[in-house]
Amino acid sequence: MLLWSSGFIGAKLGLPYAEPLTFLLIRYLCVIVLLALIATAMAAPWPRDLRQTLHIAASGVLIHALYLGGVFTAIHRGLPAGITALIVGLQPLLTAIGAGVVLAERVSPRQWAGLGLGFVGVALVVAHKTGAVPAAQLGAMMLPALLALLGITLGTLYQKRFCPHFDLRTGSVIQFLASALLTAPFAFAHETMHVTWNPQFLFALGWLVLVLSIGAITLLNLLIRSGSAVNVARLFYLTPPTTAVLAWAIFGETLTGLALGGMVLAVAGVWMARAR
Numbered sequence: 001m002l003l004w005s006s007g008f009i010g011a012k013l014g015l016p017y018a019e020p021l022t023f024l025l026i027r028y029l030c031v032i033v034l035l036a037l038i039a040t041a042m043a044a045p046w047p048r049d050l051r052q053t054l055h056i057a058a059s060g061v062l063i064h065a066l067y068l069g070g071v072f073t074a075i076h077r078g079l080p081a082g083i084t085a086l087i088v089g090l091q092p093l094l095t096a097i098g099a100g101v102v103l104a105e106r107v108s109p110r111q112w113a114g115l116g117l118g119f120v121g122v123a124l125v126v127a128h129k130t131g132a133v134p135a136a137q138l139g140a141m142m143l144p145a146l147l148a149l150l151g152i153t154l155g156t157l158y159q160k161r162f163c164p165h166f167d168l169r170t171g172s173v174i175q176f177l178a179s180a181l182l183t184a185p186f187a188f189a190h191e192t193m194h195v196t197w198n199p200q201f202l203f204a205l206g207w208l209v210l211v212l213s214i215g216a217i218t219l220l221n222l223l224i225r226s227g228s229a230v231n232v233a234r235l236f237y238l239t240p241p242t243t244a245v246l247a248w249a250i251f252g253e254t255l256t257g258l259a260l261g262g263m264v265l266a267v268a269g270v271w272m273a274r275a276r
Contacts, residue, residue: 007212008243009250011072014204017196020072021187026195027205028064028180031213035173044169053174055163060175062155063220065182070148079141085240087145089122092273094153095233102157105228111273115230118237118269124262125240128254152236159221160229168218176213234273237266 014023038044047053074084092115099105163171187193195201223232241263248255 007208007216008239009246010204010207010212011075012247014201014208015072015076017198017201018194019187019191020076021069021183022191022193022195023205024065024068024072025180025183025187027208027213028176028183030205030209031176032173032180034209035169035176035214039167039169039173042169044167046170047166047174052163052166055158056166056171056174057178059155059159059163060172060178061182062151062158064175064217065179066151067148067155069183069186070144070146070151073144074141074148077141077144078137079145083126083142084145084148085126085243086123087142088149088152089119089126089237089240090149091153091156091236092230092233093119094149095156096230098153098157099229102161103229105230107230111230111234114269114272114274115234116269117272118234118266121262121264121266121269122237122240124265125244125259127258127262128256153233156224156229156233159224160232164225168221172214172217172221231274234270237270241266 011023018026047056071084071088096107096112096115100107220232223235241259244255244259244263
């Protein structure tokens with residue numbers, strides 16, 4: 001979760017110099033080129049049939065294009081990061097509900113209690129960052145965040161159900177290629193595509209490409225492959241607390257006593273929700 005959380009720091013560094021979908025599209029294209037070269041050099045196997053390829057592509061669109069595009073767009077529209085984190089923080093609870101229906105996974109009362117406690121902890125961590133949003137604008141701001149929540153929840157369940165096992169090198173190329181193909185038309189239609197290529201943007205882009213899109217996403221795919229959907233989803237409760245600590249260390253943002261208490265509850269919730 002440390003790697004995953006650092007993505008929000010990278011986004012904060014890079015978004016002032018590129019619009020959200022433009023930033024993501026450049027990120028996807030860089031990852032595709034790097035992973036394609038790695039897959040070719042290592043003679044990594046590609047999916048055996050079109051059906052498996054489409055399943056991998058669909059999971060990539062949900063986890064990458066819909067989730068990241070929704071989060072970046074919501075923040076770009078002015079939705080406070082705290083509200084965005086709260087909305088996306090519902091993901092472990094929704095995943096637990098979906099896991100029972102889609103994957104026939106049993107969620108124990110202890111796990112439900114841990115998931116509930118974790119959400120309360122997340123709410124306390126981001127409470128002081130929610131800010132005031134005009135009611136007339138709230139709906140337009142929240143819609144992308146809700147789409148992001150839908151994307152990461154359905155993406156985790158879909159990948160666990162239809163394509164838990166694939167080569168992480170070639171499979172990631174397929175996932176990011178599908179995400180780029182979906183993102184590109186929206187970026188061209190709704191954004192200026194202007195980018196300020198300065199050292200800060202290049203650092204943010206390099207961090208998101210190498211550490212997040214290759215490092216953290218590879219670990220996420222391994223977790224989905226080896227663990228239950230609920231066991232993977234519960235770890236997302238650690239993202240807001242870890243991001244808050246990184247923001248405090250890097251940007252000097254305030255850490256309140258309420259946030260520190262929320263971190264303790266979030267960690268306790270993740271521990272309680274683990275599969276035995």
